[in-house]
Amino acid sequence: MNIRIFLLAFALAGAIKGALQAEELPDYVSSVRNESIRLDSGMVSVSFTLDLGNHIVDKQHKRIVTPVIISHDGNHEVALPPIIANGRMRAIKDRTKGLDRAEAEDAYRVLTGNREENRLVDYHATVAYQPWMDNARLSLLEEVTGCNCGGLLASEQVLEEKALYAPSLQPSAETHVPRTFTPRSEERDAFLFYPVNQTRLYPERYGNAGELAKIDSALQFVQDNPAYQIQHIYINGYASPEGRLNHNRHLAEGRAEALKQYVLSNYQLPDTLLEVTRGDENWEDLAKAVEQMEIPNRDALLAIIRSDEEPDRREARLKQEAPDTYLLLLRSVYPTLRKNTFRISYISRERTPEEARRLAEEQPQELNAYEFYTVANTYCRDDKQAYGDLVLRAADTYPQNAEANNNAARTCLLRGDLERAGHYLDRTNNEPFTWNNRAVLLWRKGQQQEALLWLRKAIDAGDTQAKENLREIEKRGM
Template sequence: MKIRLVGDIAGMTLLMALFSCGTQQQGVSTQSGSVSQQGTEEVVKPAQTLVRRADIPMVQVDALSVYRQMINYIEPETATSALPATSTQQLTAFIDFPAGGITINPSYGGNRAELEKLQGEMTALLRNGDEIKSVRLTGYASPDGDTKENERLAGNRAIQFKNYLQKQFKQLDNGLISIDWVGEDWDGLARLIAESGKPYARKALAIIKDRKDADSCRKQLRALDNGNVYKDIEKNFFSRLRRMELSVSCKSQVQTTPQDVNLAELAQMVYTAPDKLNLEQLMLVASLYRPGTEQYREVYELAAYRYPSCKEAVLNAAAASLALSDVESARYFLQSVQNDPRAWNNEGVLCLMTSDPEGAISYFRKYLPQNPRLARQNMEIARQMKE
């Protein structure tokens, strides 16, 4: 059997050959006799020839149904209102290290102030007796020097910082911390340069965007303005990229069950009085609908437009647009959350829907730390489309 993936989007097709199985149609040999009225003559018809015929059907699978299985959605915390409240805090600590060093030294550089700030932030999270559910620690290195060495340093520094946190906070000494690292944060560098408004920003960003590898990118940046651009980048940006980012999820002791909520009434208000619904109410209404449906999309689009600072609303509005093959709306929403790792899988799906499997593979690879299984599955689909 052969399966062909077809769709309206960018004329994309994917042909996957599976095993063929013949279906047999066999004629049955029969004999029928014709006897005359006198019963003296019998005419026998010749037996029919056995026939073997193999049909190999072509089954067409709608491309959109495949894309829908590749999309990820975000479960908003307000949708689990009957459970203890869960909040996630993003904390950042800029830790200085000597060249080639990996040890956390509070006395080195500006580490004391950064560690004291982090201590205060973590203490504030725990002051109400909240339970820490998980801590995701990501170590970043600046893209200067040697790529392999930066990868090694970023990983080892993340491990050392995890050990430091476990010594400072006994609540974390039970396997709650997971670690990851980014050897060279080119995306972060591009963001800082774009926000700076430097005269060389346009040229530098073009080089970073089109980089084939880290070494050639550094070489081109060093060539700008006889090396003055690279010196300015070293002075103003690299130190801001060497950091530890913590995503701390806490479960509160306070229950967040809303009082006297009439979900049916709220759902009707989406169409009759949407301006009277707050963000939490919109999230509750969205939980009534299955992801990928038109109703789900309508609620999240409303939430995304009214509360653009709510990343969960924007991410789900983009996902819902993809599920309904609205590429332009999906691109619009994804642009505002392009630096959010949770968006990278759906960025990859958008690339596939616009005939860019190479770009899709890049996004799926970036998404691996968020959901390895889904990312690998989607990368395999993208590779087959590329071939």
Template sequence: MKKIDLLFLLFIIALNVTAQPLVSPPNMSYSYQVKREGAYLNVAFDIVLKDRIASQEMIILTPLFINNQNQTRHELAPAVIAGPKRYKVIKRLQAYDNLVFEQTPQTLMKRKGSQQTVSLSYTLPYEEWMQGADLVLATNISGCANCGDTQNNYLVTKNILPPLFEPAYLVSYITPEAEVKERSETFIARINYVVDRYELLPDFKNNATVLREVDAVIRELRNDPDLTITRHTVTGYASPEGRFDSNITLSRNRAKSFIDYLQRKYGWDTSRISHDGKGEDWPGLRKSVVESPDFPYRDEVVQIIDQVSDITRRKRLLESLDGGRAYKMMLNELYPPLRRNEFQVSYIARAFNVDEAREIIRKRPQLLNLNEMFLVANSYPKNSNEFKEVFDIAVRMFPDNIISKINAAAMEIETNSIERAIERLKGIDAPEAWNNLGVAYAQSGNVALARQYFQRAAEAGSANATHNLNQLTKKEENQKIYQ
């Protein structure tokens, strides 16, 4: 056969991808179609022969699939085109049932005319190995003078079916701004006072022990080089026996006496000290009752506190409950801890670098701001336990902060805690939250909601959401091929 230029046709296959043969056999051109329809794969070829062949020559064209990843090779029924003499021989052998071909041809044709079209079509059950397989056209030319058999494989197209598309969704994290870390810590000092008196007596009952504990706390805060103390606040509380107005005054005076004691001991600047009295601590009493499972009048006392708004009447009902036995138990067991002072120390924590913050976050996370925690998190690999732990700490320390919620949800999405992330993000109006909700819903299979949130975030300017919307669309298009 004489040598001619290679020629091939471009063909757009039904899978919406452009199929282009990389190499075309000599003296022929072809178009093809590969289409997945449910449980079947349809393949069609139109091969155009350009030149005549000798009378004794024969061309065998065999389409085949090759998947190099799983070492699979599958041949389709070939097309046989023979010169006039060779064609007669083949027909004669077939008439006598003599084996001529290893695989029965789909079509046997006599070569005639200057240009001839060979059409092939196949319907095969779809199998998983076909995904990612290449379509190849094998040619076998025999019978030409001084050439022997010539066998070649020509790549028609790679990946007859595109691989299953796995979208790469991007979650949104927000880098918090650095801030001045104004913090406060509250401590309880259960100072014992003489009934209806407010003077602080250091040697009364166990006051010496309580004051030593207070002293240890204050010294630790004052000697901490990472803190600058800015203010002290003392709040007094009383138990709910006696007159309501008197207890307000009593709690204020007890707070003032505690302030005076601390001022004398530590020389505090009076401009940075304040005190207040809250009077009778009814919320504290209710909490104590609820948390005392062995208290026999728990339900009755809670009902009276919740339903009787008049304080005087409330006290009378409690005092008369079960002939006064309930009140006596509360007076002896539950009321004493309510008589207390709470002292709050406000301070500013210095800024920490990442190495310092990595140490502090597990010991005193309250000294860090969200920006420092975010930098610590990103100093660890994203798939590490440390990365996850830092965001858990951040959302625990700043439970109402929108940025901490969004970042914690992003981490949860990346660690496949989808339901927790969705619950955390509900009600947050921010593009980053909408994008992350879109990712969460996409991963849980709710494509409609995912698209809705991606579009909303993209319209608000989220580049991640625009990317995710494209990924979602590609996945939907890809899935149609395999339906």
């Protein structure tokens, strides 16, 4: 096919102008057909048939045709081996000067004379692929030099404006965020004092009022908010390890039950909401306390505390290993091990779209993850920026929500923000619905082989967008 030719006029001064006037240029016209540029196994393959025209080369001229791949922005280019046609007299002159051998080594083909068999040249060359080659143009740069005066003519013949197809990989459609209520909780540790070997709770004695205030604050925080709904209350009791295990467990469980009765008597809650778990000796907190202390035999004591021995045996060994240190623990650490843990689990009820819209701006943590999408779909369908901002806010509010973070990564990919897209994808656990977006991110970062691996994984998992993206890549070759 015939392609437009862009002539670049040389502003030649003095003697060059005179030479041009003295030497009448022949009509050099070339055309190309069957052009192809493909990517295969990391190599760009360029092929075409070049027709040098009726007049191939004047006897005094050298005609050089060089295929060049030029980046879309013009900042990068790579020249392929040229086709050189020497006029008969020019060939003799180069041979006399010993220039013909070096020329032949660098050229794709060297032709001599204006012979018909030189007119058509089947060209094929390869070059290593580089990311900037996507959407690059393939051009033929043609230069004609004369006998004495150097350059006579230069032109660029554009064969393909976007020679190497740049695949446009698209992120997956928005992942559905389920209508689930985010579990929330308030937790308190209460160090309540009970008389020795008793399980009766005295709220107004022994400093217990201050400890019970912690429990009250958690309950009131949830009960005073009409949007909150209590799901469950968990109470556990812990005893210090001195004494017999069975007795300590009985005390711990009884004291936890006493706290349950305190809650039921002061708050109108159904008994079924409260669960008391079996009490136990608090070896875990004992280990944490000893680990922070500067005491003799600390490592040996920690080894005993963390061993798998029966608890009563561990207690006896602590006394034997360091009697003085044991007394110190008994006075300063053991009282802190006798505690109740209190956890109230609740959810935040669904808000109206109007209220959710306000909370999305003022208190996003009050919304469930899916409610951000209620706001986005109700108020921002025609505002891509605002819609995307809400998607990002949902992920920022719920960093453990894989669907929300996958959608945030999608938004960032559409905006071209690869760094943030990676940040959100890192929060997921590589669930299958994230694989296509991960592939798109890697592709745009230039990690194409790794991107292909994730694309194929996504296709195997049934991702239709991944199939489309692979077809898009196949248009260019791989």
